[in-house]
Amino acid sequence: MTVAAGSPRAGNVLELRGVRKEFGGVPVLHGVDLVGRPGEVVAVVGANGAGKSTLIKILAGALPMSGGEMWLDGARVEPRSPHDAHDLGIRTVYQELTLVPELTVTENLLLGNFPRRRTGLIDWPAAHAKAGRLLAEIGFGAVHPRAIAGRLTVARQQMVEIAKALVSEPRVLVLDEPSAVLAGTDLDSLFGLIRRLRDRGVLVIYVSHRLAEVLDLATSIVVIKDGRVVTTTEPARTSEDELIRLMAGRRLERIYPARRTGFGEPRLRVTGLSRPGEFTDVSFTVRAGEIVGMFGLVGSGRSELARCVFGAEPASTGEVRVGTESGSDTEQSGRTGATTFRSPTQAITAGLALVTEDRKRTGLVPELTVRDNIGLTTLYSTTRAGLLDVPRHRRAVDDLIARLDIRPAHCATMPVVRLSGGNQQKAVLAKWLLAGPRVLILDEPTRGVDMATRMSIYQMVDDLARDGLAVLLISSDLTEVLGATDRVLVMREGRITADLDAEHTTEDEVLGYSIGRAG
Amino acid sequence: MTGQLTDAGPEPAVEPGRRNRLTVAGRPVTVETGFLTLVVLALAVAALTSDAFLTQTNLTNLLKQMVTTGLLAFGMLVVILTGGIDLSVGSVVAFAGIVTAGLVSGLPLPLAMAVGIASGIAFGLVNGILVARFELAPFVVTLAALTTIRGLAFVYSEVPIAPEHPDFFWLGSAMLGPIPLTTVIMALVFLAGGLFLSRTPAGRSIIAIGGNAETVRLAGINVRRHVVLAYAISGACAGLAGVILASRVGIAQPSVGVAFELDAIAACVIGGASLAGGRGTARGTLGGVLILVLINNLLNLYDVQSFWQQVLKGVVIVVVIGVQRASRPRA
Amino acid sequence: MTGQLTDAGPEPAVEPGRRNRLTVAGRPVTVETGFLTLVVLALAVAALTSDAFLTQTNLTNLLKQMVTTGLLAFGMLVVILTGGIDLSVGSVVAFAGIVTAGLVSGLPLPLAMAVGIASGIAFGLVNGILVARFELAPFVVTLAALTTIRGLAFVYSEVPIAPEHPDFFWLGSAMLGPIPLTTVIMALVFLAGGLFLSRTPAGRSIIAIGGNAETVRLAGINVRRHVVLAYAISGACAGLAGVILASRVGIAQPSVGVAFELDAIAACVIGGASLAGGRGTARGTLGGVLILVLINNLLNLYDVQSFWQQVLKGVVIVVVIGVQRASRPRA
Amino acid sequence: ACSGDDGGSGDDGSYTVGVANFTLGGPYFSGMDKAIAAQAAKKGNVEIVSTDANGDAAKLAANVEDLLSKNVDAIIISGGPLESAPAVLNSIKAAGKPVVLVDRKFATGEYTSWIGPDNEAIGRQNGEFLAQRLASGGKVGIIKGGPADNSIGLARTNGVKAALQGKPGIVLVEAPDFGGWSSDGGLTVMESLLATNADLKAVFCENDAMCLGAQRAVADAGKAQQIVIAGVDGQAEALKAILDGTNYLVTGLNDADIIGSMGLDRAVEILGGASVDKDTVVDSPRVTKDNAAQFLKDGEF
Numbered sequence A: 001m002t003v004a005a006g007s008p009r010a011g012n013v014l015e016l017r018g019v020r021k022e023f024g025g026v027p028v029l030h031g032v033d034l035v036g037r038p039g040e041v042v043a044v045v046g047a048n049g050a051g052k053s054t055l056i057k058i059l060a061g062a063l064p065m066s067g068g069e070m071w072l073d074g075a076r077v078e079p080r081s082p083h084d085a086h087d088l089g090i091r092t093v094y095q096e097l098t099l100v101p102e103l104t105v106t107e108n109l110l111l112g113n114f115p116r117r118r119t120g121l122i123d124w125p126a127a128h129a130k131a132g133r134l135l136a137e138i139g140f141g142a143v144h145p146r147a148i149a150g151r152l153t154v155a156r157q158q159m160v161e162i163a164k165a166l167v168s169e170p171r172v173l174v175l176d177e178p179s180a181v182l183a184g185t186d187l188d189s190l191f192g193l194i195r196r197l198r199d200r201g202v203l204v205i206y207v208s209h210r211l212a213e214v215l216d217l218a219t220s221i222v223v224i225k226d227g228r229v230v231t232t233t234e235p236a237r238t239s240e241d242e243l244i245r246l247m248a249g250r251r252l253e254r255i256y257p258a259r260r261t262g263f264g265e266p267r268l269r270v271t272g273l274s275r276p277g278e279f280t281d282v283s284f285t286v287r288a289g290e291i292v293g294m295f296g297l298v299g300s301g302r303s304e305l306a307r308c309v310f311g312a313e314p315a316s317t318g319e320v321r322v323g324t325e326s327g328s329d330t331e332q333s334g335r336t337g338a339t340t341f342r343s344p345t346q347a348i349t350a351g352l353a354l355v356t357e358d359r360k361r362t363g364l365v366p367e368l369t370v371r372d373n374i375g376l377t378t379l380y381s382t383t384r385a386g387l388l389d390v391p392r393h394r395r396a397v398d399d400l401i402a403r404l405d406i407r408p409a410h411c412a413t414m415p416v417v418r419l420s421g422g423n424q425q426k427a428v429l430a431k432w433l434l435a436g437p438r439v440l441i442l443d444e445p446t447r448g449v450d451m452a453t454r455m456s457i458y459q460m461v462d463d464l465a466r467d468g469l470a471v472l473l474i475s476s477d478l479t480e481v482l483g484a485t486d487r488v489l490v491m492r493e494g495r496i497t498a499d500l501d502a503e504h505t506t507e508d509e510v511l512g513y514s515i516g517r518a519g
Numbered sequence B, C: 001m002t003g004q005l006t007d008a009g010p011e012p013a014v015e016p017g018r019r020n021r022l023t024v025a026g027r028p029v030t031v032e033t034g035f036l037t038l039v040v041l042a043l044a045v046a047a048l049t050s051d052a053f054l055t056q057t058n059l060t061n062l063l064k065q066m067v068t069t070g071l072l073a074f075g076m077l078v079v080i081l082t083g084g085i086d087l088s089v090g091s092v093v094a095f096a097g098i099v100t101a102g103l104v105s106g107l108p109l110p111l112a113m114a115v116g117i118a119s120g121i122a123f124g125l126v127n128g129i130l131v132a133r134f135e136l137a138p139f140v141v142t143l144a145a146l147t148t149i150r151g152l153a154f155v156y157s158e159v160p161i162a163p164e165h166p167d168f169f170w171l172g173s174a175m176l177g178p179i180p181l182t183t184v185i186m187a188l189v190f191l192a193g194g195l196f197l198s199r200t201p202a203g204r205s206i207i208a209i210g211g212n213a214e215t216v217r218l219a220g221i222n223v224r225r226h227v228v229l230a231y232a233i234s235g236a237c238a239g240l241a242g243v244i245l246a247s248r249v250g251i252a253q254p255s256v257g258v259a260f261e262l263d264a265i266a267a268c269v270i271g272g273a274s275l276a277g278g279r280g281t282a283r284g285t286l287g288g289v290l291i292l293v294l295i296n297n298l299l300n301l302y303d304v305q306s307f308w309q310q311v312l313k314g315v316v317i318v319v320v321i322g323v324q325r326a327s328r329p330r331a
Numbered sequence D: 001a002c003s004g005d006d007g008g009s010g011d012d013g014s015y016t017v018g019v020a021n022f023t024l025g026g027p028y029f030s031g032m033d034k035a036i037a038a039q040a041a042k043k044g045n046v047e048i049v050s051t052d053a054n055g056d057a058a059k060l061a062a063n064v065e066d067l068l069s070k071n072v073d074a075i076i077i078s079g080g081p082l083e084s085a086p087a088v089l090n091s092i093k094a095a096g097k098p099v100v101l102v103d104r105k106f107a108t109g110e111y112t113s114w115i116g117p118d119n120e121a122i123g124r125q126n127g128e129f130l131a132q133r134l135a136s137g138g139k140v141g142i143i144k145g146g147p148a149d150n151s152i153g154l155a156r157t158n159g160v161k162a163a164l165q166g167k168p169g170i171v172l173v174e175a176p177d178f179g180g181w182s183s184d185g186g187l188t189v190m191e192s193l194l195a196t197n198a199d200l201k202a203v204f205c206e207n208d209a210m211c212l213g214a215q216r217a218v219a220d221a222g223k224a225q226q227i228v229i230a231g232v233d234g235q236a237e238a239l240k241a242i243l244d245g246t247n248y249l250v251t252g253l254n255d256a257d258i259i260g261s262m263g264l265d266r267a268v269e270i271l272g273g274a275s276v277d278k279d280t281v282v283d284s285p286r287v288t289k290d291n292a293a294q295f296l297k298d299g300e301f
Ligand SMILES: Nc1ncnc2c1ncn2[C@@H]1O[C@H](COP(=O)(O)OP(=O)(O)OP(=O)(O)O)[C@@H](O)[C@H]1O
Pocket: A023, A028, A046, A047, A048, A049, A050, A051, A052, A053, A054, A055, A095, A407, A408, A418, A419, A420, A421, A422, A423, A448, A450, C015, C016, C018
């Protein structure tokens, strides 16, 4: 254990010294130092698996540290439980959502803090009012306090998570990738909120892979690589490029691969697809070799559309075709009168793949190993004499693990939940690549993925496109949509409002179509 | 996923784009209305097809026959809400009953009854601690408890005990007008219990734990204590049910209560509770109890032969939860 | 969401050091080794403290006594892996047995047995369809099935049927050297079943479904069909168990098999399966069966008085799952 | 030589007798188990190993196997409410041990000796009593123990029916549901029966435990004056109720004490090499207020 000499510097709310953490003997943090004063926003950046979330869980009292010290307001502390950390004024928004899905927003916010009547019973009207006020105050008024948390979109759930941390004003607010699932105005609300808290003297610890916002918000930036602090710097003294280089430990040339030209035949054709309450009369085509982006605000219906195209949910009218031969892969769906895939199985057989946006709920089987998760799509196609051809299966999967650089390197037999968030995302991607699709739909595929990995994902998608794959990339990240795609579809309130050439449009134009401003 | 249906509870907002599967006259059939319709329908059919149904004797029977299942079901609900299950309730019924009957000769009646109920609480605490503190699977812990407690009931007395004490019968047979006292007690348990679940922090925490225990822990709430509390409540209800049953029959038998847990669990689920935890209400559970008792009552009134009763009972239960399921919005 | 504190569901993202709680000589005790040690220890203690234990008669008895629970437990495991449960197995045992015994006089013995097993499969299919297609809670569906199928067994024959056919006894009493034929059959079921779970796409899919059904559905696997398959397998095992039991006792009774499901479930959990689905092995389950049978056998050999046997049985089960739990890495 | 009191003379003068109870979950059965043990204690040279199958036929088979592997000299099976277990009897036979059945005579399979009541006779005796009592006719309810597969209950009910059927004005109604041989079961079944048959004049239950529950239901319905009760077994509480002059009028003695102790004696006689009767029917005197006291004093259960 590192024994720090002397008391911490005056003025620091929080000081970490030589914090270490190991999991079953494997070190993940090797002595991290971090200092924060009131009114600061300390950004923590690093590649996937660098140890950011681990550090944050230690701060939150959710994980014990293996060594090192933590000082708060000049006193040595060691929160042993989230409860302790609460009492110390440390509030945390975790990377993974932690709401109680069956309960209302109000209850999720006020659990343990309900306003009560004199009888000791909970005063529900007061509770809803309090929750509503809180949400409005922090700029998340769009979230209804009486809504059932589990039925909200991921973005709205994230807002509730943030609001939960602010029920009583913290001294230290810790945010682990809060922006990963937000976009547009919601993102602005979040940034506004962080600035207000900062101005009120709260110390904000902020983890994000979106370096532009980090440079914009932070007062200081701590770069972590492989569990060590490589630099502590300030926005004014660094740049996005430098940060990426520091995180990755190598130079990274350009983020997006060069555009391809000369697309092939239409591979995915969606015509007049509707699903009441979600999207209306959606038509578009993706050609072989083409990467089509789809941008829209939260709740614009993109994910529902993707699920519907994929046969995970029925459409009421419309048609979905994969391949040039019309309808040969599709089947009339008697129930809805739409010519779409009736199940994901059908869609996959036709050559579709869908990387869903919520990896925890629809992307992974948490307790299964990484290998078993990735192998799910090919279980039935890798057999010999009716039995799973284990060596062949293993080889194919392990090859992908290596190609996508899923970390740690020996993760194949680890339960997938033990991977860092970004690596889990890569595992989901690997699963679909293994299926060998002809059309790949990616719903927010780089959410929570570090820049170096993003670049490798872009590169991989580009390679696949060059081999003739058709790609639909749904994203709330404007830069990504413009940089990584050939064409951009904009979706607003369940309708496609624009079809733009990615090379010749601007962020403003896309945003305009998405909020109904531009003509 | 429906939240709680309790009136005083935080009502979920109606969300666009989530259609209920059943609609009547354009209005969505909610779980509540779907379920209520079912109960009313069953009662109406019963009243129309059986002369005996609406007689006072029969209605009083219905009220009496709800008591044991009702008490057990409420306690079970609380445990189920945490995501657990309590298979030991039938054995606790036997133990509490026989201990009370055994003590009545030496102790004042209320004290003897208190000991019976306390024994239920004690068993509940042990179950709860094994589940919460030692993190053992509730199903197996309470299955083991079922065996052990049944054994203990027999160890206490192999033979039935019929206390001479005339007051011993009183609790089980007293009437408040046309309403049996025991039914009133059960109703009070449901009232207080409903309030507990919908309006107290402890109740809300129990529900939240069933939804996501880790979240509740991260919110700084002592999850273990609440889980132990839930099993203790179930134990208390089972103890009370045992004391009441012994008093009602006038004889306490160590063998009583076999498979009682199954009806209690069925009542909860019929009433809309989810065995995964986090969803269920006192009101719904009471409805579930009513439906179960009605099924038995009607099959008897129609003079359906015992085996066919069993065959039909199962079929009716499936139909009921089917209707229940269909009126819940799709996840 | 499972609000379990115990072994339910996906482990929380927040993971405090994954230390194994038990270590021996510095090496962590894994579930497998911890469990194996337990079984070996139990056998050693048994051998040392009871003269009767290591006699061939007794060992043969042990092998025989494993069969019913063993067969039911394997089927139960498959269902539990999907995240479901099958409470109806005891009733299926009764039904399959009585139908087989009833048909033996008219049909060739193997055909009669096939019909018995087929009836189990049919019930399993119904259970599976209700669970998978109509999305009803497995607990209640199979609880209703328990009631209905029991009723049907009585409807088929109110009275026990003891076939004259001498071959009827054969299956239940034939020996292959010192090993009962029925034990060999059970062992084959576990062997084939273990292979099915670990080496076939269907088996792996079933395990994955218990971990996260939606993910599996989106991966293009027909979840419903696999769930139905799981219940059908359980039905088949129960049917087979029923036929074997009838042959072993020499008579088929409609009342046989009450509460058999509980031992089967206990065996799975003792063997390391999670009732939330997604975790469990054929090998572990077989170990669980062995432990349960050993408990009964030893309590008998030690001449423990019946009610105390029950008391102890529950306690031992809790201790066993406690050891089991302790040797599993912390969530 | 047939007197069991001085004990059989085995090789070393002492025996171990295994008792296989199908269930101990009823006063009758645990009474039987105790009676066997008490008689063994009285003899001094007989050791008892008792097992309980908890109502599970497979476990009964297992228990018998365990007893055989402990090398007991003889086995007594108290098999109620099991109907039959031929393979179990076969395995005992294969081990060369004698088996004595008490109370329940198995329908199939070979046994050495059986001691039990004549259930049909008990039923008839009750029926005759009720026929006398209801000279002017009336409705008689019947509560059965169930489940259906049980010859004992059937015999008792058939006995009652045989005695009452055709008697002028007598109407028999069978409760559709079973009372499970227990007091709480008897109570619920009686409640339902009363809802459809308010005019009952008498009720017969296949055992006393159910009658005791039925008696409460009758009392709660305020019909204690209207309805009389007839049971079977001679359970202590029933004897008391009869003695106290309540509406519980009659039962047929089916004494587990007697049967149990005779069962043990029989096993010892067989071990001693005596030739014994295969079947022994134990008398089942009718118990009414007049003679109840006499049976109550030694009533163990
Ligand atoms: N419970 C655990 N057991 C074993 N290893 C773990 C556990 N939790 C995390 N790790 C490992 O610790 C390392 C750091 O993970 P952490 O989640 O802190 O990364 P991160 O920086 O937050 O990454 P990301 O940007 O992907 O969220 C990873 O290699 C991860 O696999």
